[in-house]
Amino acid sequence: MRTRADVVIIGGGIQGTSVAYHLAKRGGRDIVLVEVDMVGSGSSGRSAAMILLQESRDQTVRMSQESFKEYLNFQDEFGVDIGYKPIGYLTVATGDVADELRAEVELQKQLGVPTETLSPADIARLVPSVNIEDIVFGAVCWQDGVIDPHSVMQADPHSVMQAYVQHARRLGAEINEKVEATGIVVEKGRVVAVETTAGRILTPVVVNAAGARAAQVGAWVGLRLPVANYKRSIFVTDRFDAIPDDSPFVMDLAAEWYFRKEGKGVLMGMGREESTTFEPQLEWEFLDAIVERAMHRAPILANARVMRGWAGLRSLTPDDYPILGPVAGVAGFVNACGWGGHGVMHAPIGGLLVAEWIAEGKTTTMDMGPFLFERFAASAG
Numbered sequence: 529m530r531t532r533a534d535v536v537i538i539g540g541g542i543q544g545t546s547v548a549y550h551l552a553k554r555g556g557r558d559i560v561l562v563e564v565d566m567v568g569s570g571s572s573g574r575s576a577a578m579i580l581l582q583e584s585r586d587q588t589v590r591m592s593q594e595s596f597k598e599y600l601n602f603q604d605e606f607g608v609d610i611g612y613k614p615i616g617y618l619t620v621a622t623g624d625v626a627d628e629l630r631a632e633v634e635l636q637k638q639l640g641v642p643t644e645t646l647s648p649a650d651i652a653r654l655v656p657s658v659n660i661e662d663i664v665f666g667a668v669c670w671q672d673g674v675i676d677p678h679s680v681m682q683a684d685p686h687s688v689m690q691a692y693v694q695h696a697r698r699l700g701a702e703i704n705e706k707v708e709a710t711g712i713v714v715e716k717g718r719v720v721a722v723e724t725t726a727g728r729i730l731t732p733v734v735v736n737a738a739g740a741r742a743a744q745v746g747a748w749v750g751l752r753l754p755v756a757n758y759k760r761s762i763f764v765t766d767r768f769d770a771i772p773d774d775s776p777f778v779m780d781l782a783a784e785w786y787f788r789k790e791g792k793g794v795l796m797g798m799g800r801e802e803s804t805t806f807e808p809q810l811e812w813e814f815l816d817a818i819v820e821r822a823m824h825r826a827p828i829l830a831n832a833r834v835m836r837g838w839a840g841l842r843s844l845t846p847d848d849y850p851i852l853g854p855v856a857g858v859a860g861f862v863n864a865c866g867w868g869g870h871g872v873m874h875a876p877i878g879g880l881l882v883a884e885w886i887a888e889g890k891t892t893t894m895d896m897g898p899f900l901f902e903r904f905a906a907s908a909g
């Protein structure tokens with residue numbers, strides 16, 4: 529492993545590998561990424577793999593629009609098929625959350641997202657398995673969809689991460705698996721080195737892309753990053769033909785319960801309890817809660833047999849924006865964390881913004897101001 533680098537990236541999830549690629553593409557040569565386990569072994573390999581334009585705030589809608597440019601052009605840029613299937617993302621709202629969804633749809637339309645609103649009868653026609661008795665209305669965008677639908681939690685990492693790694697390496701970056709960062713050396717307010725289980729790497733810049741462990745990495749340089757980890761569980765059923773393969777992803781907004789087809793089976797997800805561990809385990813007892821929700825929203829799922837599942841962490845910040853970019857007082861420390869439930873869909877823009885900032889000292893694609901750690905400094909610094 530190199531002992532000197534221009535930039536060290538801690539974390540080989542979809543965000544860290546995206547930073548490595550975008551930085552290498554901008555001419556960065558001496559880039560070293562360290563991943564304690566395998567690329568994609570954190571949250572990125574456990575997601576539901578949905579990419580959405582239907583975001584809830586203007587900054588995140590713009591992030592999605594920028595990310596879609598890369599995702600829709602992925603084959604040309606990387607020579608890799610990411611298996612994007614625009615199955616559509618349908619949100620169904622009960623009365624208590626209808627205003628919330630209405631406001632989001634209004635904003636999306638203003639920003640050019642082709643979101644359509646649906647009446648309960650439209651929803652029943654579109655997805656007959658959905659119980660609409662308490663549904664006020666729904667919203668769908670047909671460009672939203674799934675990438676790599678069959679590779680979540682499989683042996684191979686997600687094709688997006690594979691492509692980032694492969695192309696970052698081709699451009700000269702070093703990607704190391706099974707190497708843990710254990711500390712950051714700061715002298716006179718500047719990063720000078722990263723300590724790892726494979727030795728010290730002298731570097732003036734370190735990127736914190738450590739996902740669920742981002743707060744731990746921040747603490748090494750005296751920061752209290754407000755990133756808390758929330759567990760979400762996913763269960764996948766055996767072949768279930770009663771819900772057609774081209775059915776859209778359905779999100780029950782009030783319950784935060786969702787389903788989509790995963791191959792011939794059905795994938796269901798739910799859960800938002802804070803986690804006290806970095807290694808979330810699937811609790812089969814939680815299946816009862818998910819099934820209870822399924823019985824209400826899509827009763828036909830009573831006939832499905834759950835075969836497997838997994839649990840992962842969503843690393844949330846208080847305002848649900850990521851924490852990106854530099855921090856005052858520790859020159860060379862750059863955040864790329866706090867991605868919550870958006871880290872896969874926003875991987876292209878996340879890596880691009882951080883790379884622009886490191887390479888050019890400013891971002892040009894989007895303003896990074898709203899994502900700086902400074903927004904929390906009064907309460908958390």
Ligand SMILES: Cc1cc2nc3c(=O)[nH]c(=O)nc-3n(C[C@H](O)[C@H](O)[C@H](O)COP(=O)(O)OP(=O)(O)OC[C@H]3O[C@@H](n4cnc5c(N)ncnc54)[C@H](O)[C@@H]3O)c2cc1C
Pocket residue numbers: 538539540541542543544562563564565566567568569570571572573574575576577578579707708709710737738739740741759760761762797839840841842843864865866867868869870871872873874
């Ligand atoms: C069940 C579930 C469903 C989701 N569904 C979606 C979805 O449909 N769409 C979407 O956009 N997002 C979704 N998400 C969120 C998404 O998975 C995350 O936002 C995203 O994966 C975060 O990427 P990351 O690279 O920041 O973190 P991670 O993928 O967790 O990567 C961080 C990496 O850093 C490594 N690391 C940590 N500490 C160290 C250290 N000291 N040294 C070296 N390496 C270290 C870890 O091993 C890990 O591999 C979902 C999340 C869950 C849990």
